[in-house]
Amino acid sequence: MILKSQVEWALHCCAILAGLPKGRYLSTKALAEFHGVPKEYLSKALQSLSQAGLVHTTLGPSGGYRLARTPDELTFLDIVEAVEGKARTFVCNNIRANNPCRPQGYCESAPCAVARVMWEADEAWREKLRSVQLSDLIDTLAKEVPAELWKKSFEWVLERAG
Amino acid sequence: MILKSQVEWALHCCAILAGLPKGRYLSTKALAEFHGVPKEYLSKALQSLSQAGLVHTTLGPSGGYRLARTPDELTFLDIVEAVEGKARTFVCNNIRANNPCRPQGYCESAPCAVARVMWEADEAWREKLRSVQLSDLIDTLAKEVPAELWKKSFEWVLERAG
DNA sequence: GCAAATAGGGATATCGTTTATCCGTAATAG
DNA sequence: CTATTACGGATAAACGATATCCCTATTTGC
Numbered sequence: 001m002i003l004k005s006q007v008e009w010a011l012h013c014c015a016i017l018a019g020l021p022k023g024r025y026l027s028t029k030a031l032a033e034f035h036g037v038p039k040e041y042l043s044k045a046l047q048s049l050s051q052a053g054l055v056h057t058t059l060g061p062s063g064g065y066r067l068a069r070t071p072d073e074l075t076f077l078d079i080v081e082a083v084e085g086k087a088r089t090f091v092c093n094n095i096r097a098n099n100p101c102r103p104q105g106y107c108e109s110a111p112c113a114v115a116r117v118m119w120e121a122d123e124a125w126r127e128k129l130r131s132v133q134l135s136d137l138i139d140t141l142a143k144e145v146p147a148e149l150w151k152k153s154f155e156w157v158l159e160r161a162g
Numbered sequence: 163m164i165l166k167s168q169v170e171w172a173l174h175c176c177a178i179l180a181g182l183p184k185g186r187y188l189s190t191k192a193l194a195e196f197h198g199v200p201k202e203y204l205s206k207a208l209q210s211l212s213q214a215g216l217v218h219t220t221l222g223p224s225g226g227y228r229l230a231r232t233p234d235e236l237t238f239l240d241i242v243e244a245v246e247g248k249a250r251t252f253v254c255n256n257i258r259a260n261n262p263c264r265p266q267g268y269c270e271s272a273p274c275a276v277a278r279v280m281w282e283a284d285e286a287w288r289e290k291l292r293s294v295q296l297s298d299l300i301d302t303l304a305k306e307v308p309a310e311l312w313k314k315s316f317e318w319v320l321e322r323a324g
Numbered sequence: 325g326c327a328a329a330t331a332g333g334g335a336t337a338t339c340g341t342t343t344a345t346c347c348g349t350a351a352t353a354g
Numbered sequence: 355c356t357a358t359t360a361c362g363g364a365t366a367a368a369c370g371a372t373a374t375c376c377c378t379a380t381t382t383g384c
Contacts, residue, residue: 001163001164001165001166001246001251002163002249002251002252002253002341002371003163003251003252003253003280004163004370004371004372005253005255005371005372006371006372007252007280008252008253008254008255008257008276008277009257011276011280012257012258012276015276025330027329027330027331028330028331029329029330033262034260034261034262035257035258035260035261036257036259036260037257037260038372038373038374040373040374040375041372041373041374043331043332044333044372044373046331047331047332047333050331050332057330057331057332058330058331058380058381058382059329059330059331059332059379059380059381059382060328060329060330060331060380060381060382060383061328061329061330061381061382061383062329062330062381062382062383063329063330063331063380063381063382064330064331065331076279076280076283084163087164089163089164089165089251090164090165090169090170091164091165091167091170092170093167093170095170095171095174095197095198095199096174096197097198098196098197098198098199099196099197099311099315100195100196100318101311101314101315101318102311103311106311109306110306113299113302113303113306114170114173114174114177114299115170117238117291117294117298117299118165118169118173118238118291120290120294121238121287121288121290121291122287124286124287124289124290125283125284125286125287125290126283127286128282128283128286128287129279129280129283132279136279137275137276137279140275141275144271144272144275149261149263149264149265149268152263153261153263156262156263162329162330162382164370166341166342166343167342167343168342168343187359189358189359189360190359190360191358191359200343200344200345202344202345202346203343203344203345205360205361206343206344208360209360209361209362212360212361219359219360219361220351220352220353220359220360221350221351221352221353221358221359221360221361222351222352222353222354222357222358222359222360223352223353223354223357223358223359224352224353224354224358224359225351225352225353225358225359225360226359226360227360324353324358324359
């Protein structure tokens, strides 16, 4: 069970978009080049962000993406769920219903106890992702990324932002 | 990203094995029939439990599986990891290293900040699974499953336990 | 108005994983 | 000795992740 690589791409792209001056847009082409990932496929991930309402888009030359909210209003969970979906990672097939001792037509009152535990763990995962905002990531990166590289990257993006 | 159905099967099988009298074994055939799942494929899941040391096996007629530890020494995480593996659900491909502004031969000091957050969430998921013991599940089932069904199921298993 | 660049969506192809089955081997109980 | 079992390897089908291509509508700048 491994998350799509698109999740990683989307998170990194949002980190870049967070640094865009207000009103500017960055294209798929620039984001793909910056991260060294296939443009056409990255486009699908960005479309997922768009459909989830996390980013705004414009068409035409100088078009592209910008965040729809401020970085402190965007959580990791928002981004992960936009790409990966909101479905739980554990699917209950209710195999207890195959119990040969079970009376005919017996109807379950509660969700399977096994599934409930697995869903609680799933929720713990989501809660952790919900607790981290995009702004937290930016703060961390600002500390960790060497100043020179940080500055150069910012300029690189600005040159291409429409 | 969805867990294998084998995870569900393994959890339910362990719950059944927890009810076995000391020293008795239950075969793949019986476990597969009880849960209505393909015997050959379930066998792979049980082999995973065996390789992880969670269950003991014996060969021959009246052979099969029994728990290697008491239900309060077996956690959900033990079982989930035995089947699903211990690898993290988020794989960092270190795409930040593709940054065109990055100086040649630059070597990262720390794991990617994005990956660290994702791994913390993964750990939160595991911690939750680690906190629930198989005995907890048995307690819940003992309360929720109708007494009649509980008794019949127990008898069904005993008839087939070697 | 026109040309270039863009997001968006659909169709398609490739690859790896999950799911599933089959078979041969070794061990064991009766 | 026979029947039954766990175990491992080989194989195949089904599915999702990855990736590419193409067409359309829209927008910018000339």
